[in-house]
Amino acid sequence: MSVLSVTCHVLLFLSFIVEGSVHEYRGERFVAKGNAFVVHGGSEGIYSSKPGNFNETESSAIPANGDSYIRFEKIVFRRTEEFSNFTSGLVQAIVFEVEDRETIGGSAYGGQRAICCRADLAKLGACTEGEVIHRPSTKDPSWPHVFGVSFNAYELVATLPSRSIQVTKTGMYNLYFMHCDPNLKGVVVEGKTIWKNPTGYLPGRMAPLMNFYGFMSLAFVILGVFWFYQYARYWREVFPLLNCITLVITLGMFEMALWYFDYAEFNETGVRPTGITIWAVTFGTVKRTVARLIILMVSMGYGVVRSTLGGLTSKVIMLGATFFLASEVLELVENAGAVSDLSGKARLFLVLPVALLDAFFIIWIFKSLSATLNKLQARRMMVKLDIYRKFTNALAVSVIVSVGWICYELYFKSNDVYNEHWQNAWVIPAFWQVLSFSLLCIICALWAPSQNSMRYAYSDDVGEEFERDDSSLTLIKPSSMPSKDVRSAPAARPVHTNNVASNGDVEEDKTE
Numbered sequence: 001m002s003v004l005s006v007t008c009h010v011l012l013f014l015s016f017i018v019e020g021s022v023h024e025y026r027g028e029r030f031v032a033k034g035n036a037f038v039v040h041g042g043s044e045g046i047y048s049s050k051p052g053n054f055n056e057t058e059s060s061a062i063p064a065n066g067d068s069y070i071r072f073e074k075i076v077f078r079r080t081e082e083f084s085n086f087t088s089g090l091v092q093a094i095v096f097e098v099e100d101r102e103t104i105g106g107s108a109y110g111g112q113r114a115i116c117c118r119a120d121l122a123k124l125g126a127c128t129e130g131e132v133i134h135r136p137s138t139k140d141p142s143w144p145h146v147f148g149v150s151f152n153a154y155e156l157v158a159t160l161p162s163r164s165i166q167v168t169k170t171g172m173y174n175l176y177f178m179h180c181d182p183n184l185k186g187v188v189v190e191g192k193t194i195w196k197n198p199t200g201y202l203p204g205r206m207a208p209l210m211n212f213y214g215f216m217s218l219a220f221v222i223l224g225v226f227w228f229y230q231y232a233r234y235w236r237e238v239f240p241l242l243n244c245i246t247l248v249i250t251l252g253m254f255e256m257a258l259w260y261f262d263y264a265e266f267n268e269t270g271v272r273p274t275g276i277t278i279w280a281v282t283f284g285t286v287k288r289t290v291a292r293l294i295i296l297m298v299s300m301g302y303g304v305v306r307s308t309l310g311g312l313t314s315k316v317i318m319l320g321a322t323f324f325l326a327s328e329v330l331e332l333v334e335n336a337g338a339v340s341d342l343s344g345k346a347r348l349f350l351v352l353p354v355a356l357l358d359a360f361f362i363i364w365i366f367k368s369l370s371a372t373l374n375k376l377q378a379r380r381m382m383v384k385l386d387i388y389r390k391f392t393n394a395l396a397v398s399v400i401v402s403v404g405w406i407c408y409e410l411y412f413k414s415n416d417v418y419n420e421h422w423q424n425a426w427v428i429p430a431f432w433q434v435l436s437f438s439l440l441c442i443i444c445a446l447w448a449p450s451q452n453s454m455r456y457a458y459s460d461d462v463g464e465e466f467e468r469d470d471s472s473l474t475l476i477k478p479s480s481m482p483s484k485d486v487r488s489a490p491a492a493r494p495v496h497t498n499n500v501a502s503n504g505d506v507e508e509d510k511t512e
Contacts, residue, residue, distance in 0.1 A: 021201040022270040023175075025075070027188040030179065036115035036132065037184070041093070041175035044195045045204030045422035046070075048170045066198045068167035070095060070175065075160040075191035077149070077177075079184060084154050089130040089181040092148030093160060097137075097171040098418045100144055106133040116180035130180050140169065151184075160191075170204075172419050194270060201270030202263060205422045210263035212430050216437065217256040223441060224249050230449040237454050241303040241447060244294045248440060251287035258283060274336060281331040289324040291436070292361050295395070299368035304384060305376065319360070326353040362399060369395070387446055394442045398435060405431055 023042040030037035050066035077091045096104060105115045106126060117127035127133045137143040145165050149158045167173065177189050197204055227249055231238065258280035265273040296316060302309055309316060330350040369392050376385040409428055412421070419425075 021195045021203055021266075022192055023195065024192045025189045027078075027190060029186070029188050030177070030184075034113075034115050035118070036178050036180055037182075037187075038115075039177040039189050041177055041189075041193060042195065043172065043174045043419070045172050045419070046167045046170070046195065047197050047199075047204055047207075048168050049166055050198060067196060068198050069164045069194075069196050070167065070173065071164040071194040071196075072160060072162055073192050073194065074162070075189065075193070077151075077158045077160070077187055077189055079151060079156060079187045081156060083183065083185050084151070084156055086183060087153050088151040088158075088184050089179060090148035090150050091158060091160075091177065091179040091184070091187065092132050092146055094132060094134065094144055094146050094176045094178060095165055095173060096144030097169065097173055098420055099139070099171060100137045101174075101418065103135045103137055103144055104133065106135070115178065132178050132180065148179075170423075172422050196270070200267035202267040205419075205425045206263065207267075208426045209430065210260065210267060212426070212433075213256055213260040213263060216433055217253070217260050219437060220249070220253045220256050223437075223444065224253055227444055227448070234449040234451060237451060238449055239303060239454065241294075241298065242449055244290070244303075245440075245443060245447060248287060248291050248294065249444075251283055251290065252437070252440070255280060255283040255287055272336065277336050278332065281335055282328065285324055285328045285331055288327060288436070289320050291440070292323065293320045296361060296365050296368065298391070299365045299372060301368075301372045301375075304388075305372065305381070319357070319364075323354070323357045323361070326350075326357060330354055365395065366392075390446055391443070394439060394446075398439050401435060405435075 021044065025039070025041070028039045030039050032038075046068050049068040072093065075093070079088075094104060105113050106121060107113045114121075115132060117129050117131055117133050119129055121127050121133065122129035131148075132146060134144055134146050147161070147163070149160050151158045173195075175193060179187070195201070195203070197207060199207060202210060227246065231242065231246060258276055262273060262276040262280050265276060293316060296319075297309065298304065300306070300309060300312070333350060369388070373385065373388055373392065376388060412424075412428070
């Protein structure tokens with residue numbers, strides 16, 4: 001199956017599951033958890049409403065009006081006719097802030113913890129048998145919010161009353177639908193809930209990213225203006241590598257703009273705009289793939305000290321195509337799926353291939369850089385050697401910083417099991433954008449179009465000599481023999497050696 005066909009299948013699949021802060025339930029079945037039956041209705045970070053600002057009618061018309069709430073609309077529970085000949089227990093909706101998670105469930109005399117009230121707990125007067133155990137929060141007795149509905153005999157549908165729950169405290173909020181009746185087999189939930197923040201419908205952990213992408217769009221515009229001005233001014237000195245950098249800058253400008261409009265539309269409607277999201281993801285994946293391939297090819301000396309990659313071309317293309325496919329699938333699943341602040345374990349299987357491919361890129365890049373630097377030093381191409389050393393240092397610093405940030409990210413997530421630090425979670429994806437932009441700025445500074453740009457480009461007079469096997473480098477390495485032996489070298493060599501030496505001298509003069 002080709003890369004294109006796999007990507008198309010993923011897009012087709014995601015087109016049916018795209019959701020947002022409007023959480024829709026389309027026949028979700030209850031799953032047994034302990035002695036209860038549960039459907040997870042959503043988890044989002046929500047900032048508190050502005051005091052005295054809650055107006056349900058106005059909230060539906062103006063997203064950024066300072067109100068925060070969770071609204072239940074047309075929530076119904078359905079059961080099959082086969083299991084409808086009895087009056088059921090309550091099917092309940094439970095909304096709680098993550099700090100109040102211990103108020104849900106309980107145990108008798110310190111025994112095994114249960115969600116549903118058992119006979120032993122009911123005898124103690126702690127709860128009502130057959131209902132979810134819950135206690136008032138010590139910080140706000142009106143929380144958690146628990147309400148429900150039951151099925152009458154032979155009734156197939158039970159409708160949960162519509163209501164809005166105002167959020168007056170910033171926190172991570174969770175919604176679960178639960179029931180404790182084992183006779184309610186095959187019950188499903190339908191309808192939707194709407195989760196809103198003071199500034200709009202963006203989930204709390206994503207809200208700061210809208211402004212971030214706005215600033216990044218401006219940063220790319222500034223970089224683009226500088227680069228395109230230099231490009232137009234010295235267009236006669238442009239060589240292929242500069243065209244590749246121009247492509248990356250252009251892709252970055254489109255990516256940042258698309259992400260900003262994606263978040264802005266999401267914030268206005270509460271539903272993620274599928275088309276814009278897919279385009280933003282695709283532009284970003286293409287940019288990252290092209291950037292990695294350019295760095296790899298430059299590390300091999302392409303466009304600077306060699307005209308082609310030779311037999312490595314197919315391998316480079318294959319690595320790029322594999323990375324694009326793995327990254328595209330990962331980004332689509334993360335950004336075009338249902339929005340929830342709880343991350344699924346299945347994400348690991350999508351992250352792992354991308355991480356391995358990135359590691360392979362890094363190893364190949366530094367291995368190629370080492371070989372290129374050795375050849376440049378042996379041939380005394382000092383101008384190109386200087387710029388390659390700066391390029392290597394920049395890459396080394398970015399890799400070290402990346403490894404350090406990955407360690408921090410693992411620490412952050414391992415110590416935030418319940419997403420209590422959701423307000424800082426936006427920094428993690430934002431950092432990677434800033435790091436890649438910083439590296440791009442360094443590359444632009446090193447290879448900015450100028451009147452002397454061609455001194456960094458590939459030239460035929462040294463290209464063939466550079467592309468020889470490493471074994472041939474011994475012919476031009478400094479000899480330990482006396483100078484009189486060097487002067488007695490065969491006559492066939494001086495012409496070639498002088499050409500190389502003169503080229504190095506010319507480049508040295510340009511440096512000065």
